[in-house]
Amino acid sequence: MSYFMGIDLGTSSLKAVIINETGTVVEISGSSYSVICRKNGYAEQEPESWWQALKAAIGALKKKNPQILDAVAAIGFSGQMHGTVLLDKEYQVLRPAIIHCDARTEDEVREIYRLLGAEAEKILMNPIATGIMLPTLCWVKKHEQKILEKTKYTLLPKDYLRFRMTGTIGTDYSDASATLAFDMKKGKWAERVLEKVGLPVDIFPPFGDSAMICGAMTEEAARELGLKKGIPVVLGGADQVMQSIGCGAVSPGQATANIGSGGQICIQTGEAEANPKLGINTFQGYARDRWYVMGAMTSAGSSLRWLNQILDQKDYDEINKQVSEIKPGSDGLIFLPYLSGERCPRLNGDISGVFWGLSYLTDRARLTRAVMEGVTYAMRSCLDACKKAGAEIYSMTAIGGGNRSEPWLQMQADMYNVELKTTLHQEQAGYGAAMIAAVGIHYFPDIQTASKEMIRYKDRIIRPRKEIHECYEEYYRLYQEIYEKGQATLEAVTRLGRR
Numbered sequence: 452m453s454y455f456m457g458i459d460l461g462t463s464s465l466k467a468v469i470i471n472e473t474g475t476v477v478e479i480s481g482s483s484y485s486v487i488c489r490k491n492g493y494a495e496q497e498p499e500s501w502w503q504a505l506k507a508a509i510g511a512l513k514k515k516n517p518q519i520l521d522a523v524a525a526i527g528f529s530g531q532m533h534g535t536v537l538l539d540k541e542y543q544v545l546r547p548a549i550i551h552c553d554a555r556t557e558d559e560v561r562e563i564y565r566l567l568g569a570e571a572e573k574i575l576m577n578p579i580a581t582g583i584m585l586p587t588l589c590w591v592k593k594h595e596q597k598i599l600e601k602t603k604y605t606l607l608p609k610d611y612l613r614f615r616m617t618g619t620i621g622t623d624y625s626d627a628s629a630t631l632a633f634d635m636k637k638g639k640w641a642e643r644v645l646e647k648v649g650l651p652v653d654i655f656p657p658f659g660d661s662a663m664i665c666g667a668m669t670e671e672a673a674r675e676l677g678l679k680k681g682i683p684v685v686l687g688g689a690d691q692v693m694q695s696i697g698c699g700a701v702s703p704g705q706a707t708a709n710i711g712s713g714g715q716i717c718i719q720t721g722e723a724e725a726n727p728k729l730g731i732n733t734f735q736g737y738a739r740d741r742w743y744v745m746g747a748m749t750s751a752g753s754s755l756r757w758l759n760q761i762l763d764q765k766d767y768d769e770i771n772k773q774v775s776e777i778k779p780g781s782d783g784l785i786f787l788p789y790l791s792g793e794r795c796p797r798l799n800g801d802i803s804g805v806f807w808g809l810s811y812l813t814d815r816a817r818l819t820r821a822v823m824e825g826v827t828y829a830m831r832s833c834l835d836a837c838k839k840a841g842a843e844i845y846s847m848t849a850i851g852g853g854n855r856s857e858p859w860l861q862m863q864a865d866m867y868n869v870e871l872k873t874t875l876h877q878e879q880a881g882y883g884a885a886m887i888a889a890v891g892i893h894y895f896p897d898i899q900t901a902s903k904e905m906i907r908y909k910d911r912i913i914r915p916r917k918e919i920h921e922c923y924e925e926y927y928r929l930y931q932e933i934y935e936k937g938q939a940t941l942e943a944v945t946r947l948g949r950r
């Protein structure tokens with residue numbers, strides 16, 4: 452039997468997943484870390500905390516099943532996208548990583564649009580948004596110039612972790628294309644863009660297909676992690692791409708709805724379908740000729756985590772039970788989940804969250820349901836934006852931590868008005884990373900074959916309910932209206948709070 456390991460570097464935790472050649476999850480382990488918020492709107496993480504989480508996750512596997520670790524044939528990575536890790540010439544981390552949900556760069560976003568003019572859309576094919584590597588580097592240049600001067604490499608989060616494991620520097624198309632510093636049509640770093648914004652091109656790493664073997668476990672890493680020296684490691688990819696693979700969404704028209712820390716609707720497409728004005732993304736998949744469109748909202752599962760912390764609620768079974776007892780619409784309570792600005796379709800880093808419709812009836816359960824609903828309204832607006840851009844959907848699989856919740860799954864089917872599939876396994880991103888590792892060492896000839904051989908779905912389909920859908924349509928209209936009518940005030944309050 453052959454075994455493959457996928458490592459998913461999420462926003463809230465790292466998960467290591469080991470699957471066998473038939474796609475059965477044999478072992479799984481995770482370790483969490485926090486998002487550091489030094490200042491209102493900031494979101495950072497220590498790259499060292501990711502490495503420690505990897506050590507902890509693999510250490511736990513070693514205790515449970517040491518033989519399996521010795522049998523791992525290849526390793527792949529999946530990672531939170533867009534973030535920035537800066538290394539100096541000694542390969543030391545220069546500052547905490549600035550991650551995808553950081554909202555500090557609204558000024559830089561405006562400045563990049565000004566400098567690029569009409570070329571912005573043509574070359575980048577994507578809206579420019581806060582939290583993404585290009586505006587983040589412009590912020591570092593302006594506010595921490597000495598750090599940029601010392602920078603030898605700028606890396607995506609998962610690429611730093613892989614560097615610690617193999618000692619090699621690199622990235623893949625899916626993560627490179629999502630930095631806004633990559634020219635997807637030409638398949639190279641966007642020299643013209645970088646020149647215009649005044650950033651050096653030589654700090655960007657070499658890149659390749661996700662299944663490309665980029666190195667092997669070094670002796671030092673093997674010692675630290677307790678794994679075998681020399682295991683082949685593939686480049687891996689962006690979490691959206693790895694989790695699509697990990698739930699079998701590998702052909703045009705197959706879609707995923709992910710509620711992780713962030714939330715995303717991703718639709719595989721035959722070619723690039725760019726429409727930056729709608730706030731959607733068009734990025735490359737696991738190879739240069741693979742494409743998908745995405746509507747990404749910033750705070751999905753992390754909105755619930757935020758509320759849970761405030762209300763000191765920990766038991767998800769209890770939380771989901773309470774939420775199921777409240778009727779759709781939470782008795783007139785609407786939550787706007789803009790806790791760290793919003794990407795699709797708002798494209799606005801200068802807004803914050805809102806509860807609208809509080810009353811003496813409002814209690815813990817209603818607040819919690821309203822947060823789940825608010826996140827799902829935001830996901831629905833991502834879906835609408837993708838459809839408006841012309842993306843066609845033939846099937847949709849619900850994935851991510853939020854889908855462990857029955858009421859959240861049903862809420863999605865009701866609000867999107869689509870049937871949802873779910874996979875037998877959880878942790879689709881780590882699973883996809885393990886699949887790409889299997890393809891990398893030619894255990895399977897390609898991703899399609901791996902998908903056919905490995906992915907299994909639950910029999911149950913989650914179906915939308917007509918009456919509830921109609922009720923949610925009314926709430927959804929109001930959700931949009933609150934922003935449209937209150938945008939200027941919300942921006943003013945947010946800016947005042949960040950002064």
Ligand SMILES: Nc1ncnc2c1ncn2[C@@H]1O[C@H](COP(=O)(O)OP(=O)(O)O)[C@@H](O)[C@H]1O
Pocket residue numbers: 460461462463464710711712713751752753755756767768771851852853854855856859
């Ligand atoms: N049983 C559950 N019920 C409701 N929500 C859940 C449950 N388990 C996880 N979540 C949500 O999923 C989020 C984590 O999703 P996950 O995909 O693991 O995160 P990441 O994007 O950080 O990898 C949590 O913040 C929480 O909001």
Ligand SMILES: O=C(CO)[C@@H](O)[C@H](O)COP(=O)(O)O
Pocket residue numbers: 460461462463530531532533551690691710711712713714715747
């Ligand atoms: O920002 C995006 C996509 O644009 C996310 O894919 C992030 O990469 C984080 O994902 P989660 O850890 O929240 O699932």
